[in-house]
Amino acid sequence: MKKKVFNIKQHKKLRQKLRGEMPHPELLLWQRLRGQQLGAKFRRQHGIGSYIIDFYCPEKCLAIELDGDSHYIDNAPNLDKKRDEYLNSKCIHVLRFTNTEVNKELDAVVGKIAETMAVMN
Numbered sequence: 001m002k003k004k005v006f007n008i009k010q011h012k013k014l015r016q017k018l019r020g021e022m023p024h025p026e027l028l029l030w031q032r033l034r035g036q037q038l039g040a041k042f043r044r045q046h047g048i049g050s051y052i053i054d055f056y057c058p059e060k061c062l063a064i065e066l067d068g069d070s071h072y073i074d075n076a077p078n079l080d081k082k083r084d085e086y087l088n089s090k091c092i093h094v095l096r097f098t099n100t101e102v103n104k105e106l107d108a109v110v111g112k113i114a115e116t117m118a119v120m121n
Helices: 009-020 026-034 075-089 099-106 108-118
Strands: 043-048 052-055 062-068 092-098
Touching: 009 043, 009 062, 026 043, 026 052, 026 062, 026 099, 026 108, 052 075, 062 075, 062 099, 062 108, 075 092, 092 099, 092 108, 099 108
Parallel strands: 062 092
Antiparallel strands: 043 052, 052 062
């Protein structure tokens, strides 16, 4: 039997909670990603393996992660690297942006996402 990788049932309540409590930078970016504004559908708080990805575009196999302050303390950078390696092993490309980038340079962030999508698949 093939092991399920996307949206594992045990994580459903956590994914729902995260969608309901999105930080401001995630809300800003979601307003620019939703409704296929970039030509493809994005999902928010999408489960892949044991990870929950901020935004995922299945058509392009593209994950977008926003890094807040917690991503720069303790062992977080190593955990992020491990997450990226796992996603890459599933042929998923990862783009990372800081919350500050989203807050101050939203158009540039959206431009980078669109540019990446244009050269994928």
